Amino acid sequence: MRFMAALVILTAVKEDLLPGLEGGPRPEMIWDPTAALMARIERGEKADGIFAIDAAMGKLVEAGLIDPASVVPVVQAEFGIAVSLDMQVPRLDNADDLVALLMSVPTICYSRAGASGIYFESLIDRLGIGDEVRSKSLVIPAGLTAEQVQNGRAVLAIQQMSELRAVPGVRIAGPLPPDCQQTTDFSAGIFTNAAQPRAARELIAALTSPKARAAYLARGLQARF
Numbered sequence: 374m375r376f377m378a379a380l381v382i383l384t385a386v387k388e389d390l391l392p393g394l395e396g397g398p399r400p401e402m403i404w405d406p407t408a409a410l411m412a413r414i415e416r417g418e419k420a421d422g423i424f425a426i427d428a429a430m431g432k433l434v435e436a437g438l439i440d441p442a443s444v445v446p447v448v449q450a451e452f453g454i455a456v457s458l459d460m461q462v463p464r465l466d467n468a469d470d471l472v473a474l475l476m477s478v479p480t481i482c483y484s485r486a487g488a489s490g491i492y493f494e495s496l497i498d499r500l501g502i503g504d505e506v507r508s509k510s511l512v513i514p515a516g517l518t519a520e521q522v523q524n525g526r527a528v529l530a531i532q533q534m535s536e537l538r539a540v541p542g543v544r545i546a547g548p549l550p551p552d553c554q555q556t557t558d559f560s561a562g563i564f565t566n567a568a569q570p571r572a573a574r575e576l577i578a579a580l581t582s583p584k585a586r587a588a589y590l591a592r593g594l595q596a597r598f
Contacts (some may be wrong), residue, residue, distance in 0.1 A: 374572035406487035422573030446597035483526035534593035
């Protein structure tokens with residue numbers, strides 16, 4: 374069974390949920406930001422189920438690619454910041470604090486393909502610092518941005534809180550300030566042409582179990598079930 378999944382639940386699934394699945398072969402997980410998953414689907418790549426941002430899920434339902442009766446809300450995520458271990462935890466009470474932080478650091482990493490990077494680019498433009506921030510940013514196509522802090526290529530990373538927490542060796546500064554924050558809702562569903570819909574249904578049940586709820590909360594996600 375092949376299952377596409379956005380990175381926001383990667384650690385929870387790998388460490389807490391997949392090891393506890395009973396019987397049968399392990400699912401083949403395709404991990405990518407939602408935008409990259411959508412590109413895979415457009416290229417004709419097949420899977421049995423998908424976990425993705427609600428807006429993308431809605432488009433897949435409208436296109437007849439996802440069974441609407443199978444769609445289940447899973448988590449809500451918020452954006453955050455990780456910094457290098459040699460930095461003190463910055464103050465992040467409001468937009469002014471965020472501007473001061475972003476202007477003070479030499480290098481910033483975000484992923485343009487992910488929801489966090491797409492939102493971050495709109496946010497820095499709204500804050501009037503877009504050109505300055507882009508000039509010192511390392512923009513990766515996909516993946517965990519905090520890894521670039523871990524390996525010393527950047528001193529600050531922007532991404533979903535759960536994705537930042539998936540990387541050891543960095544300091545979690547916290548979520549974006551309330552006046553800069555935007556939450557993202559994620560759901561799971563089954564493709565209408567799924568080869569193994571039952572297996573996909575079983576995995577979605579695991580993603581919305583009490584064990585999953587605890588795993589998500591431990592990683593800074595809010596369960597929606």
